Amino acid sequence: MKTCERLVKEGRFVPSNPVGVLTTSYYELLQNKVPLLGSSTACIVVLDRQSHQLHTANLGDSGFLVVRGGEVIHRSDEQQHYFNTPFQLSIAPPGAEGAVLSDSPESADSSSFDVQLGDIILTATDGLFDNMPDYMILQELKKLKVSDKHGCYGVWI
Numbered sequence: 130m131k132t133c134e135r136l137v138k139e140g141r142f143v144p145s146n147p148v149g150v151l152t153t154s155y156y157e158l159l160q161n162k163v164p165l166l167g168s169s170t171a172c173i174v175v176l177d178r179q180s181h182q183l184h185t186a187n188l189g190d191s192g193f194l195v196v197r198g199g200e201v202i203h204r205s206d207e208q209q210h211y212f213n214t215p216f217q218l219s220i221a222p223p224g225a226e227g228a229v230l231s232d233s234p235e236s237a238d239s240s241s242f243d244v245q246l247g248d249i250i251l252t253a254t255d256g257l258f259d260n261m262p263d264y265m266i267l268q269e270l271k272k273l274k275v276s277d278k279h280g281c282y283g284v285w286i
Contacts, residue, residue, distance in 0.1 A: 130154075130171075132154040132157055133150050133151065144175045144184060145175075146239075147184050148239045150173065151237055152234040155234040166221070167219070167220060168219035168229070168230075169189075170190055170217050170218075171187070171188045171189065171234070172187045172188075172189075172191040172192055172193055173187075174193050176244070176250070181244055182243060183242055183243075184239075184241045185239060185241070186237040187239075188216050188232065188237040188238070189217050190209060190255040190258070190259075191253065191254045192204065192206075193250060194263075195244060195250055195251075197247070197248050199267060200267075208232075208238060216237075217231070218231065219231035251270070
């Protein structure tokens with residue numbers, strides 16, 4: 130995600146194509162000379178304030194939901210190979226490349242849709258989504274009264 134952030138700050142991304150920034154970032158990490166091992170799901174959400182569009186890329190079981198008027202109007206699709214095995218970006222230890230599950234960043238589910246002033250965009254890992262049903266999440270979101278000077282709302286977990 131730090132690489133994604135750098136690419137965005139450098140203007141090396143297209144806001145309507147968050148899968149592109151995820152892909153560029155992942156392949157840049159693969160070329161990294163510093164040994165780096167691990168795996169992760171990924172969720173990128175880009176809000177285009179001009180067009181009132183949300184552009185998303187989600188790989189695995191992290192994700193997002195959009196709440197309007199106290200109801201979930203959109204949620205990301207979870208990607209799993211089988212139970213408790215989400216899609217993930219991986220960099221395997223030397224010699225284990227074929228034995229470690231690894232998905233392509235291009236496999237991320239992407240979507241674009243309209244949002245409205247006052248919508249709440251919640252991004253979270255499966256730690257939230259697996260343990261709290263929508264009605265509980267909505268109860269907690271109703272307690273929030275956070276806004277900036279532009280009237281935009283956001284929740285980050």
